[in-house]
Each structure stands twice: as C-alpha cells, then as structure tokens.
Amino acid sequence: MSTVLETPKGKGEATRERILEIAEAAVLAKGFGATSIEEVIAEAGLTKSGFFYHFRDKNALAREMVRRYVATNDRLFDEIFGRGQQLSDDPLQAFLISLKLLAETMADLPNGHPGCLIASICYQERLFDREIRDLTAQSVRDWNARFRTILDGIAAVYPPREPVDLDDVADMLSCIVDGAIIMSKTLNDPGRLERQIMLFRSLVKLMFAPN
C-alpha cells in the first residue's frame, strides 16, 4: 500500500511522533487517565503550548495513538504472515512458520512486550469517545478476519479433527496474545508470551495435522 519510506517529514511531524511515542509508553505503564500531559511534554522537551499546537486535546492524542498503534501492528502482521507464505506453499506449514516468527519477535523485545494499547483502552473505555472505541473494535475485527482467512486456507487442505469453529480459533490467537501479555507483565516474566504462542502453535498442529 504505502512505501516503506514515509513522506518526508517536517520538523513538526517528528515532534508529533515523539509525543506519541512517549505518551504510548506512559499510557501502557499507568493508564490513560493517570498519564499527565505535563510529564509527556517534560520528557518530550516542549511546552504545553507546543503540545496543544499538535493535539487539540487529550482525546485527539488518544485517537492518534491508536491509529499509530494499529498501523504498526498491521505492518508487523503483514510482514510475519507474508513471510510465512513466502517460505511454504502449504497453508498449514506457512501458518506454523508465521507463528514461530511471531513468538520469536515477541521474545526479542528487550524488556518484554510493553503492552497492548487496545487492551489498555478497553479497561478505560469510559474515558474515550465513540470514534476511538470504534477504531479499536474495528482493528480487532480486522485481525480476527485475517487469521480466519488463513485458517480457511488450511481447513480446505486439512479437515480439522474435532469439529471446531474456525472463527473461534481465529479469535483465540488474539485472546492468547493479549492474555499472555497481561500474565507476562503481572508475573514479570516476559518469556510467557512466547511460550503461549508456541503452545497455540502446537494446538494448531494437533487440530489440523494428519494423524
């Protein structure tokens, strides 16, 4: 869709990006409601006026944060699941490769996964307007649909053993990732996310691989 190199950024665009990155880290650590604009601008090295030049209010900040987060994730998924299909013509093998890549990607994060912004927002829904909630909902639906399409391709070749609903299996991947992020963070054990994805991978094998 878009070129790898974004359109040439003005100075303002860079500042915008810096604000969004700092704000996202803060939101994932303390929640949106507890993230003060003051601390964001302090870390970004600009004044309150500068902040409000870029974002109308806190809600506009949230909106752009979500857009950025979703776009980044979409790109990551494009890469990982595209790579799987490059490496194998067999749909099941391709998916298994992609899941392994996903697990490795998560394991390679230096301080563990910083958290899922959609989950963070979900647990503070009342703070956000309808537009943001629609954005998060649609992105989850899109991810589920992506996984579902892959599973359809697999099921066409390898009929599943147990009669499972493929929509539910597609949902399950998102659930496991989000759940494992929470467990990793709560237990302060980043490795669990990788392990859960690999377990899901084993179960996919169990579901579809011929006996």
Add this chain to the structure above:
Amino acid sequence: MSTVLETPKGKGEATRERILEIAEAAVLAKGFGATSIEEVIAEAGLTKSGFFYHFRDKNALAREMVRRYVATNDRLFDEIFGRGQQLSDDPLQAFLISLKLLAETMADLPNGHPGCLIASICYQERLFDREIRDLTAQSVRDWNARFRTILDGIAAVYPPREPVDLDDVADMLSCIVDGAIIMSKTLNDPGRLERQIMLFRSLVKLMFAPN
C-alpha cells in the same frame, strides 16, 4: 477455611463493602487513575470524611479491592472445580465438566463480564505500590498452580499426544479468559468469552482424550 456466613457485620462493614463494590465497578470501567473518590462517595451516599474514615488513602482502597476480588474468584473456582470432581471420578471428565460450568457461569453474567481487576491493574502498574503488585502476581500464580494440579491428575491417566508443557497449558486457561474478556468488551459481544472457554475445552479433549 472460613464459614460461608461471614462474621456478623457492623454498619461500618456494610458501608465499606458498598464503597468497594462501587469503586470496583468504576475502576473496571474507567481505570483506577480516572476513578475519583468524589464520584464513589457520591454514589455511596457519604461524605469525603466518611470515606477517609474507612480507607487511609486511595491506595488502601485499591488494596482492599484486590483482596476482595481475589477472594471472590477463589471461592468461585473452589465451587466450579470442586463440583466437577463431585460429578465425575475421571479427572479428564471432571475437568471438562468444570470448564463447561465455567463457560456457563460467564455466559450467565447479565451484562457480560465486567472485567478482570488484575488485568486492569496490570495496565496501570505504576499507580500501585509493591504490596498490591505482589498480591496480583501471587493470585495469578495460585490460579495457574490450581489448574496445573488438575492437569497433572489428567496426564497421569491420559498421556498427552503432542508433547505439551502442562505449565503452559495451565497458564493458557488464564490467558484465554483474560484475553476473551478484553475481546468481549472491545467488540461489545459478551458471548465470545463463553465460546473461547468452550474452545479451550475442545482442545483439552484433543490433547488428552484417547483416539
């Protein structure tokens, strides 16, 4: 451990309980940072002085909320997984029954699952002191250990097909529940939680049931 009927409550205990219940609902909807004491006391029908009579500060409120939440969940799990063992001597069947009961319990919640307090706190970790974070971590460990014990009993009778790590399988249940709660809330579709638990149940069958 404790009797079903709690020790007779004074009037203060009832107020305390009311505050905790209102606060929990608010925290699950907007996050801890965005939950004001003012609104809690407004709904509870008492003054700020009254609130600080019961709780030293907001952190004390959080601590008691977590304790209450964990205790309630422990009781629920005792009931559900105890009932499963009552209904079948076979460890696998007992677990499958319990999972069905769990799914039904979640489906019977009037407005969907209100949210997991541990997940909510996880996404606002910086707001809480070490004691609270230790509390949440320990409760997750306890729940995982509970599931692990059950799985050990099953594996002793039905050796699993694919070589899966039982610790990971035990973790997976927690992950799926927490992840499915987020998905249910984000998509405004309470049914997904029940479906995910039932899918996990199918996968447990696939893992352990003799071919």
Add this chain to the structure above:
DNA sequence: GAGAAACCGTACCATGAGTACAGTTTTGGA
C-alpha cells in the same frame, strides 16, 4: 525576505486528591 509552521510564556479556571480537625449521630453492649 516574507509568510507560514512550529513553537514559547504567562496567566487563568475547574476539578480532584488529600489533610486537618472539631462536631454530631448511631450503635452495641454492660
């Protein structure tokens, strides 16, 4: 070098956490 973009400074208001402390009502037990 002019105009727009990207800021800075200052002053201000409203809200909410939290403190302090004196006073009042309610409750349970001797």
Add this chain to the structure above:
DNA sequence: TCCAAAACTGTACTCATGGTACGGTTTCTC
C-alpha cells in the same frame, strides 16, 4: 437506660493537573 466507641458530617484548606486563551518569538521553506 446510659455510655463509650464507631461511624460518620462539615468546613476549610493545599497542591497537582487538565484545559483555555492569547500574544509573542523562533525556525523552516519557498
């Protein structure tokens, strides 16, 4: 029935933060 403790109320603060308003200044870009 009375008394002391428990369970509050009322008032009056301080401080931090979100957000608004607006005029001035620097910096980039054509």
